[in-house]
Structures are given as C-alpha cells and as structure tokens.
Amino acid sequence: MNKKEQIEMIQEDFKNAQSILTAIGDETRQIILLVLMESDCESGMRVGEITAKTHLSRPAVSHQLKILKDIGIVKMREEGTKNFYYINVSPKLNILKKLVMDIEHLMKEFYQ
Numbered sequence: 001m002n003k004k005e006q007i008e009m010i011q012e013d014f015k016n017a018q019s020i021l022t023a024i025g026d027e028t029r030q031i032i033l034l035v036l037m038e039s040d041c042e043s044g045m046r047v048g049e050i051t052a053k054t055h056l057s058r059p060a061v062s063h064q065l066k067i068l069k070d071i072g073i074v075k076m077r078e079e080g081t082k083n084f085y086y087i088n089v090s091p092k093l094n095i096l097k098k099l100v101m102d103i104e105h106l107m108k109e110f111y112q
Contacts, residue, residue, distance in 0.1 A: 006106045013099040020092055023071045028056065029064050036074065036087050044077055044084030 001009075023029060035053045039045045050061050065085055068074035075088040 003106070003109075006102070006109075010099070010102050010106060013095070013102050017095050017099050019071055020073065020096060023067055023073060026064070026067075028060070029068055031056075032061065032064050032068065033073070033087065036085060039086060042086075044086035046082060046084060050085070 024033065031054050032050060035050055036045060038053075047058060047061050047065065050056075050065070051058050054061065056064075065074060065076075069076060069085070072090055072092040073088055074085050077084045077086065
C-alpha cells in the first residue's frame with residue numbers, strides 16, 4: 001500500500017471514529033468512564049454510585065451516560081427497577097485501536 005492509500009485509509013478511520021472521539025473527548029465523560037473502570041463489567045454501577053464518586057449532579061451523570069450509551073461505549077444492565085452501567089469493550093473501541101495502529105504504521109514507514 002502506498003502512502004496516498006494509507007492516508008486515505010487513515011482519513012476513513014478518522015471518519016469512523018469521529019463520534020467516538022467526540023464522546024470521549026469531553027472531560028465530564030472521561031471522569032465517568034474512569035469511575036466505571038473501577039467496577040467490573042458484570043456488576044456495573046448505578047447512577048447514584050457514579051454521582052457520589054464524581055460529585056456531579058444526578059441529572060448530569062444520567063445525561064452523560066446516555067451519550068456514552070448511545071455511542072456504544074457504555075452498556076446498561078437492568079435488574080428489576082435498577083439500572084447498572086458498565087464499559088462496553090466492543091468493536092467501537094476497536095475502531096480507535098485501528099486508527100492508532102494505522103497512524104503508527106504510516107509513521108514508522110515514513111520515518112525509516
């Protein structure tokens with residue numbers, strides 16, 4: 001693959017990752033993601049627990065979780081009337097990994 005093709009592929013990677021990068025680029029959502037990383041995927045955390053650990057308002061946490069959930073980075077598990085949120089290690093995160101790997105590959109070739 002020539003350099004032009006690699007750059008076109010990276011351009012497509014950026015396009016595919018744009019909504020994910022926007023979602024995780026927000027500092028409040030980053031804080032929520034870091035808090036969620038403290039729990040395991042099986043148990044997850046409730047909004048009240050996240051609120052207590054982040055010192056954000058309950059509506060703010062709920063709003064940010066909805067954005068993360070809509071993009072596919074966070075999933076929700078229902079248990080009766082309780083909702084538990086957890087990080088979704090999914091193909092969405094693989095999109096970011098591909099972007100970084102493609103850039104790294106291009107840069108290695110470019111600087112050799």
